Amino acid sequence: MQDDGNENAENAENAENDENDENGDDPFDAGGPYANVYDDIIDDVVLVNVLGSDDPFGDPGGIGSGFVVGDHVVTNAHVVGDANDVELQFRDEEWREGEVVGTDSHSDLAAIAVDDRPAITDGLSFAADDPVIGQEVLVLGNPLGLDASLSQGIVSGVDRQLPSPTGFAIPAAIQTDAPVNPGNSGGPLVSLDGDVLGVVFAGAGQTIGFAISAQLADRVIPALIEDGEYEHSYMGIGVSPVGPQIAAANDLEEARGVLVSEVVPDSPADGVLEPIDGETAIDGEPVPTGGDIIVSIGDEEIPNEARLTAVLALETAPDETIDLEVIREGESQQVELTLEERPDVDLP
Known part of the structure; x- marks a missing residue:
């Protein structure tokens, strides 16, 4: 007993x-938690095939990834390219035709309409909360054309800037060490709760991948669906980081903010902000002087260019007037600037 x-x-x-x-x-x-998330959301992950492409193993063109949000499929603009129609394969193994209803090269996002979306799809949701460095994440998609694949990692960094063919940086991007390969582009980067933290953009190496943030996608995608395009805020300036030498050359108490290095003629900043107009030598090296140093937009501090572009992208809109705090000739000043829509650019 x-x-x-x-x-x-x-x-x-x-x-x-x-x-x-x-x-x-x-x-x-x-199975574990990864298997549970996979089972919950894989039916909403789509293989995107660009019609007429001669590259069967990945972007640009060829095979990419996407995922269902509402009644549409979200993917990268560089995956669909100039195509009006694409082929979509869901988990039921059947192919459906999708119509590209909007693309935005500035954010590298695209929206695709599909009339006969299968009943197995529920649609995914963009995360309301910002990702946290160290947070576990999963990537779902079709790397190298291998459909319905899963990889795992963590959030390695936030507020990254990604290059775009338009010459403007994609702001507020997420860095991850989850394996990302050609064909993953356009797929979801998700939390262990199954919320979409970002739209996979590209891999830069074995331990570095990037995703366009849910916060940016949640602003752009509805406009692409409704209007076929998205209007980005535009100031018309070039900026440089403010390090100790620039701070010393411009009589600043501390190194902070971004230096206005140039102002585009006839842009919103023309006549409002002042660019650098001279230089001095520190330890034998030329250091620019005379330009405005932007330290905040409204209540948001601007410590660097990445934060500047993120605030403009996520918290402003064209035709909106913003309050800037600048350091001009060593003194703090408040100036107002009315944003415009980014001008059209010729893509390569």
């Missing part, structure tokens, strides 16, 4: 295992 102490210990262990089973945290569960 088992004594009471052993029986109580066994009951406690069984109760703990039951609780783990209910929470999906059972250490002996062969």
Whole structure:
């Protein structure tokens, strides 16, 4: 006969295992949390095939990824290119035709309409909260044309700037060490709750991949669906980081903000902001002087160019008047600037 102490210990262990089973945290569960997320959302992940492409293994053109949001499929603009129609393959293995209803090269996002979306899809949601460095993430998509693949990693960085063919940087991007390969582009980067943190953009190496943030996508995609395009805010300036030498050359108490290095003629900043107009030598090296140093937009501090572009992209719109705090000739000043829409650019 088992004594009471052993029986109580066994009951406690069984109760703990039951609780783990209910929470999906059972250490002996062969699937685990990654498998649970995969099962929950893979039906909404799509293989995107660009018609007429001669590249069967990845972007640009050829095979990419996408995912369902509402009644549309989200992917990268560079995946669909100039195509008006693409082929979409869902998890039911059937092909459907999709119509590209809008693209935005500045954010590298595209929206695709599909009339006969399969019943197995529920649609994914963009995350409301910003990603946290160190947070576990999953990437779903079709790397090298291998459909319905899963990779795992963490958020390695936030507020990254990505290059775009328009010459304007894509702001507020997410860096991850989850493996990302050609063909993953356009797929979702998701949290372990299954929320979309970003739209996979590209991989830059074995341990570095990037995604366009959910915050930017959630602004751009609805406009692409409604209007076929998205209007980005435009100031018309070039900026440089403010390091110790620039701070010393411009009599600043501390190195902060961004230096206005140039102002585009006839842009919103023309006549409002002042660019650099001279230079001085520090330790034998030329250092620019005389330009405005932007330190805040409204209540948002601007410590660097990445934050400047993120605030403009996520918190402003064309025709909006913004309040800038600048340091001009060593003194803090408040100036107003009315934003415009970015001008058209010729893509390469």
